[in-house]
Amino acid sequence: MKVLLMADQYVGMEITKWLLSEHRRDIVLVVTTSDNEILNLAKNFEVNHLVFHSFNQVESFIKNLGIEVDIGILAWWPKIVKQPLLSLPKHGFINTHPSFLPYNRGKHPNFWALVEQCPFGVSLHFITEGIDDGDILAQVHIPYTWEDNGESLYEKAKSAMIELFKSSYIDIKKLTFNRKKQDLGIGSFHFANEIDKVSQINLDGVYKARDLLNLLRARTFPSLPACWFRDGSDEYEVRIEIKRRRLS
Numbered sequence: 001m002k003v004l005l006m007a008d009q010y011v012g013m014e015i016t017k018w019l020l021s022e023h024r025r026d027i028v029l030v031v032t033t034s035d036n037e038i039l040n041l042a043k044n045f046e047v048n049h050l051v052f053h054s055f056n057q058v059e060s061f062i063k064n065l066g067i068e069v070d071i072g073i074l075a076w077w078p079k080i081v082k083q084p085l086l087s088l089p090k091h092g093f094i095n096t097h098p099s100f101l102p103y104n105r106g107k108h109p110n111f112w113a114l115v116e117q118c119p120f121g122v123s124l125h126f127i128t129e130g131i132d133d134g135d136i137l138a139q140v141h142i143p144y145t146w147e148d149n150g151e152s153l154y155e156k157a158k159s160a161m162i163e164l165f166k167s168s169y170i171d172i173k174k175l176t177f178n179r180k181k182q183d184l185g186i187g188s189f190h191f192a193n194e195i196d197k198v199s200q201i202n203l204d205g206v207y208k209a210r211d212l213l214n215l216l217r218a219r220t221f222p223s224l225p226a227c228w229f230r231d232g233s234d235e236y237e238v239r240i241e242i243k244r245r246r247l248s
Helices: 009-022 035-046 053-063 109-116 150-174 211-216
Strands: 003-007 027-032 049-051 071-075 091-099 123-125 134-141 226-231 236-237
Touching: 003 009, 009 027, 009 035, 009 071, 009 150, 027 035, 027 053, 035 049, 035 109, 049 053, 071 226, 091 150, 109 150, 109 211, 109 236, 123 150
Parallel strands: 003 027, 003 071, 027 049, 071 091
Antiparallel strands: 091 123, 123 134, 226 236
């Protein structure tokens, strides 16, 4: 198996670290977004490495290596892979997506899972020219309660994604996985800018308490913007904490 690994952020780093430790000979090239820890890992393991500038750059680098790539892996990769790189691996690209596909394809699945009260989890799926709509290889459902918020679901997704990838890699390597088509009729899709459109609270609006609480906790992620409202010329952000009551 010859693998092109394109990795970013914490999940990408952990997957890179594991692959280089356990399956180093499989990796023909590691691509990342900057001079970061992922790049240093590739250097330390003496694996071909590249800081991403364009998909043409990656394609040219691989062609210059004279190696045929079997599988491409996107480990928390932030950019949409396009042709002709998309068709370069013999068996396609596999993506790590933090939702229980087909629910919440696209951006901010941890937010929309709480707002829409739909299943949440992580999925490994094939890449197509669409967005997050390719066949599913493996996925794990992540249950949540009223005590969860946007941040806690994101953290759960990171841990679950790393474990799902590790447990699925031998099937990927041996090409023994089962492919399941997504039923896009029951799923959902969201663009990045949709989250801001629903995050303003109208002080004179009418909301079901359940819907408002779900919206507020979905946008509760301390390092990121929250839901907000305007009162006169002043604007305020709102974050909430929900804890189960311990009855005596």
